[in-house]
């Protein structure tokens with residue numbers, strides 16, 4: 406089963422300088438980097454069945470998406486500082502047009518666009534879209550699909566526009582307690598591994 410994660414960085418700048426010594430103060434880039442770690446890395450390797458798209462939707466400039474594709478990824482270590490270093494380099498590049506994912510290094514791509522552009526693409530790719538939300542249906546009730554898409558937020562709640570758009574999709578819960586995003590990803594990987 407292919408897993409596609411999308412995390413929304415509501416405050417994370419899409420361009421400019423990234424301070425590797427203060428990822429938390431850089432629009433909660435730390436949250437996004439931990440999400441990459443949980444989604445893509447197992448103890449000794451990379452999950453080839455998983456992609457994750459970071460949505461850099463904070464700051465003044467246009468939004469940017471950064472896609473990590475586990476099937477193609479090489480030369481990336483499960484080390485938050487080195488992953489952040491790769492994102493830092495991407496943030497200095499011009500943002501490609503929406504709809505065009507430009508490869509930066511093997512398995513890492515970037516494009517313009519926001520979470521709604523990702524949803525549009527996932528619909529074309531027949532990815533079954535799910536929203537992670539404590540008030541959704543129990544994760545164990547999710548039916549087995551060839552391609553599953555999972556959307557989560559950073560440390561902020563989904564905004565009004567997102568809530569409105571997400572009514573079209575199934576909400577999936579990991580219990581009543583609100584958890585950190587990277588923990589949610591680890592749990593979903595565990596559940597999907599067992600399906």
Ligand SMILES: C[S@@+](CC[C@H](N)C(=O)[O-])C[C@H]1O[C@@H](n2cnc3c(N)ncnc32)[C@H](O)[C@@H]1O
Pocket residue numbers: 536537538539540556557558559560561562563577578579580581582583584585586589
């Ligand atoms: C740190 S939480 C965000 C908490 C934020 N204060 C809020 O009220 O939404 C990050 C994301 O993880 C997901 N999440 C956290 N706990 C969850 C749970 N129990 N079930 C499903 N998703 C959860 C949601 O997508 C949430 O937006």
